[in-house]
Amino acid sequence: MARYVVDVMPKREILDPQGKAVLGALPRLGFDRVLDVRQGKRFELEVDGEPTDQTLADVRKMAETLLSNPVIEDYSVSVVELETQGSDQ
Template sequence: MPRVVVDVMPKPEILDPQGKAVLGALPRLGFSGVSDVRQGKRFELEVEGEVTDEVVAQVEKMAGTLLSNPVIENYVVRVEQDA
């Protein structure tokens, strides 16, 4: 079944306290070499039938109205084949 994925991330100018908390925890757990962490969300939508331009446009509308807050978040919609 085809899958459409929406990745949502805070805009670069928005503070990301969860990402900062992860960044601070990594060295305490023995991990090094990470200079920044941003935490986002991933939505996987399995769709019936073929993924057409209309289906992608519908998911774009979902992403802009429900799955993200466009004031503080950016999103990317992509299609995964045979997930």
């Protein structure tokens, strides 16, 4: 099994009202050094089988057609190692 991570963020030229709201709240909580906040979304997909170029291409197609809106969002896809369950103690 392989885990693919799709990170989706608004394009830089797109207004991000959620990010601006967080940016406005941070100083009230004592975090006054933050200059900008952009809020996005993250998807983790566990796919049967070992990671392959074809599966990576399929996940990219999922990101482009369903998980993001390419008109206003950028996305990136990566493969992450799955932690093994249990230990040899």
